Amino acid sequence: MPADGIAPPRRTPPTIRDVALAAGVTVGTASKALNGRGQLRPQTRERVRAAADRLEFRPNDLVRSLQRGRTFTVGLLTNDSFGRFTMPLLAGIEDALGAAEILVFLSNLRDDPEREAIVVASLLAKQVDGLIVMGRRSDPRPPLAVGRSHLPIVYANSRVTDPAALSLLPDDAQGGRLATVQLLRAGRRRLAHVTGPAHWESVRHRHDGMAAALAALGLDLPEHRLFRGAWTEAWGHDAVNRLLDADPTVDALFCGSDLIARGALDALRERGRRVPDDVAVVGFDNWEILAAAARPPLTTVDMNLHDLGREAARCLLAMVAGERIAGVRRLPCSLVVRASCGAVAADAAVSPRDAPPA
Amino acid sequence: MPADGIAPPRRTPPTIRDVALAAGVTVGTASKALNGRGQLRPQTRERVRAAADRLEFRPNDLVRSLQRGRTFTVGLLTNDSFGRFTMPLLAGIEDALGAAEILVFLSNLRDDPEREAIVVASLLAKQVDGLIVMGRRSDPRPPLAVGRSHLPIVYANSRVTDPAALSLLPDDAQGGRLATVQLLRAGRRRLAHVTGPAHWESVRHRHDGMAAALAALGLDLPEHRLFRGAWTEAWGHDAVNRLLDADPTVDALFCGSDLIARGALDALRERGRRVPDDVAVVGFDNWEILAAAARPPLTTVDMNLHDLGREAARCLLAMVAGERIAGVRRLPCSLVVRASCGAVAADAAVSPRDAPPA
Numbered sequence: 001m002p003a004d005g006i007a008p009p010r011r012t013p014p015t016i017r018d019v020a021l022a023a024g025v026t027v028g029t030a031s032k033a034l035n036g037r038g039q040l041r042p043q044t045r046e047r048v049r050a051a052a053d054r055l056e057f058r059p060n061d062l063v064r065s066l067q068r069g070r071t072f073t074v075g076l077l078t079n080d081s082f083g084r085f086t087m088p089l090l091a092g093i094e095d096a097l098g099a100a101e102i103l104v105f106l107s108n109l110r111d112d113p114e115r116e117a118i119v120v121a122s123l124l125a126k127q128v129d130g131l132i133v134m135g136r137r138s139d140p141r142p143p144l145a146v147g148r149s150h151l152p153i154v155y156a157n158s159r160v161t162d163p164a165a166l167s168l169l170p171d172d173a174q175g176g177r178l179a180t181v182q183l184l185r186a187g188r189r190r191l192a193h194v195t196g197p198a199h200w201e202s203v204r205h206r207h208d209g210m211a212a213a214l215a216a217l218g219l220d221l222p223e224h225r226l227f228r229g230a231w232t233e234a235w236g237h238d239a240v241n242r243l244l245d246a247d248p249t250v251d252a253l254f255c256g257s258d259l260i261a262r263g264a265l266d267a268l269r270e271r272g273r274r275v276p277d278d279v280a281v282v283g284f285d286n287w288e289i290l291a292a293a294a295r296p297p298l299t300t301v302d303m304n305l306h307d308l309g310r311e312a313a314r315c316l317l318a319m320v321a322g323e324r325i326a327g328v329r330r331l332p333c334s335l336v337v338r339a340s341c342g343a344v345a346a347d348a349a350v351s352p353r354d355a356p357p358a
Numbered sequence: 359m360p361a362d363g364i365a366p367p368r369r370t371p372p373t374i375r376d377v378a379l380a381a382g383v384t385v386g387t388a389s390k391a392l393n394g395r396g397q398l399r400p401q402t403r404e405r406v407r408a409a410a411d412r413l414e415f416r417p418n419d420l421v422r423s424l425q426r427g428r429t430f431t432v433g434l435l436t437n438d439s440f441g442r443f444t445m446p447l448l449a450g451i452e453d454a455l456g457a458a459e460i461l462v463f464l465s466n467l468r469d470d471p472e473r474e475a476i477v478v479a480s481l482l483a484k485q486v487d488g489l490i491v492m493g494r495r496s497d498p499r500p501p502l503a504v505g506r507s508h509l510p511i512v513y514a515n516s517r518v519t520d521p522a523a524l525s526l527l528p529d530d531a532q533g534g535r536l537a538t539v540q541l542l543r544a545g546r547r548r549l550a551h552v553t554g555p556a557h558w559e560s561v562r563h564r565h566d567g568m569a570a571a572l573a574a575l576g577l578d579l580p581e582h583r584l585f586r587g588a589w590t591e592a593w594g595h596d597a598v599n600r601l602l603d604a605d606p607t608v609d610a611l612f613c614g615s616d617l618i619a620r621g622a623l624d625a626l627r628e629r630g631r632r633v634p635d636d637v638a639v640v641g642f643d644n645w646e647i648l649a650a651a652a653r654p655p656l657t658t659v660d661m662n663l664h665d666l667g668r669e670a671a672r673c674l675l676a677m678v679a680g681e682r683i684a685g686v687r688r689l690p691c692s693l694v695v696r697a698s699c700g701a702v703a704a705d706a707a708v709s710p711r712d713a714p715p716a
Contacts (some may be wrong), residue, residue, distance in 0.1 A: 058507075085439015087439055105461045122459050293591040
């Protein structure tokens with residue numbers, strides 16, 4: 001047995017051979033001891049473990065991966081340069097995968113199909129156990145080209161044209177209903193909607209949800225109070241100015257994004273409208289750094305991307321284990337209530353604003 | 359040789375054995391043919407490559423990694439939940455590593471030391487070739503605990519207390535000088551500074567840069583025009599109101615972040631000050647979604663995080679190749695000119711604003 005004491009400085013990490021040498025056993029015995037396999041005397045097992053600790057031996061996942069046919073790695077593909085959607089989704093994915101000691105390769109494809117092909121080939125060569133694909137949501141995307149590989153893939157916050165694939169999406173229609181019901185419960189009846197480009201699926205669904213909530217009370221959203229444009233503050237500002245010119249009686253505004261809502265709030269303030277007293281406002285995204293800092297702080301729909309990431313990772317793990325999951329699943333949004341839509345009692349009925357307080 | 363034609367459906371990816379079988383050669387010959395090694399007849403090499411193409415054979419990086427002692431993977435550790443700093447840095451890292459077919463594991467440590475330890479152990483087990491560590495910049499961070507491993511580590515946008523380590527940082531002092539010189543060249547002389555918390559290193563450096571640029575013209579920044587507070591819009595708004603109460607003669611404002619600048623612009627507008635005519639404003643970050651949408655659009659310092667990421671990856675590759683690099687390196691910031699600080703001729707001298715145009 002080697003003398004105990006200070007190990008010499010080394011430039012390479014210790015191997016199982018070093019551990020075996022230090023413990024005075026064969027490599028086979030050291031391997032059995034560390035993996036908890038085989039018939040060994042408890043003292044031997046303990047001696048090997050102590051040597052491994054002393055040497056700071058770390059098992060090589062590559063070897064284990066080859067043995068087990070899995071690498072415990074997952075690829076996450078995004079096109080989101082701001083990280084606004086990627087970071088919360090990643091947090092949920094890491095929460096679900098962390099317990100399984102799975103790490104995430106992240107790559108930003110930058111909407112470049114050539115780059116996508118190169119990155120996917122590289123991920124396949126690294127034998128990832130599965131992929132999570134995020135995407136822009138203007139249109140359903142074609143399935144990722146992985147050749148004949150049967151790699152499990154989950155599309156998260158992205159819809160895919162392949163009906164045999166799994167897409168997880170926020171329930172935009174339900175989010176639109178939530179926002180609208182909140183405004184109705186605050187007593188508002190003359191609602192307007194300022195939102196993003198008409199060809200985005202999420203724009204259609206959020207509008208559908210709003211229309212359904214209004215219809216339940218026999219109300220509708222007239223064309224002159226519906227403004228579809230860009231996902232920008234400038235559009236929110238511009239649209240509200242047009243809206244107030246066209247219909248000064250509007251008493252509530254549902255904005256398709258928090259950026260739009262920020263522009264809308266600025267325009268309302270400049271036109272002397274008090275929020276929420278004159279016009280109540282609800283946004284969409286709960287982009288906290290913008291929503292909480294709005295004046296007044298913005299009530300907004302949260303897509304719960306963290307939960308969506310967690311569910312995407314759970315589904316991926318199930319698929320890696322052999323389960324087949326397909327179709328489009330929509331996960332519920334929630335409402336984060338701040339000052340911009342006025343206080344509403346938790347159990348307030350949807351009633352006219354002019355009703356006297358109980 | 360097997361019959362040509364349609365391959366049967368398979369559930370597992372093809373191996374080098376399948377390629378050898380399809381080409382009618384031994385596994386050793388197939389391996390030589392695909393790796394371009396050994397003495398082979400060109401026809402044989404061609405036949406193996408054709409079989410590999412037909413079967414969509416992808417080489418297994420795990421095997422190659424074990425052979426070469428490198429995995430062509432890198433870990434990126436962050437604490438940035440918004441992705442504001444992570445995504446541009448990642449883009450630069452991917453640009454530098456992409457050509458080398460290296461993929462990036464991203465993990466958000468969420469300022470949790472326990473989580474950091476678990477993630478680092480997992481990255482070490484996966485035999486990453488190196489790590490890039492991002493961090494909050496309030497204080498230098500302790501070196502990452504990697505035990506006796508001699509893994510190359512680069513600290514990016516994060517300073518480390520270990521003088522033998524490499525830290526890459528934006529040159530905040532130079533950025534502060536850039537912003538100030540721009541305001542001086544626009545003819546302003548009564549400058550104010552609204553910035554973040556005093557204990558942040560970047561706050562001190564940006565202020566130092568501003569003071570140096572002022573001193574070069576024999577000017578200084580009086581205490582009553584210096585406001586240190588929070589990295590928020592609300593602070594920018596509040597500080598400008600206090601500033602205008604204390605000194606209505608101020609004609610320029612350098613803000614320590616774009617969020618602060620957004621709050622400042624709102625307050626200036628509400629107080630009836632025209633930007634840039636009455637008060638010129640420069641921010642810091644070039645957080646484009648906020649800076650470009652500001653009213654007026656915000657001139658701001660860009661930390662060039664994309665370049666910083668590229669340099670971090672280049673240094674890491676050099677360290678993986680055996681080079682030793684240590685110390686603190688500061689990379690230059692640049693100025694993105696928009697409307698908020700007024701037009702300045704490209705070659706304008708720093709001259710009093712009252713000087714008549716040439």
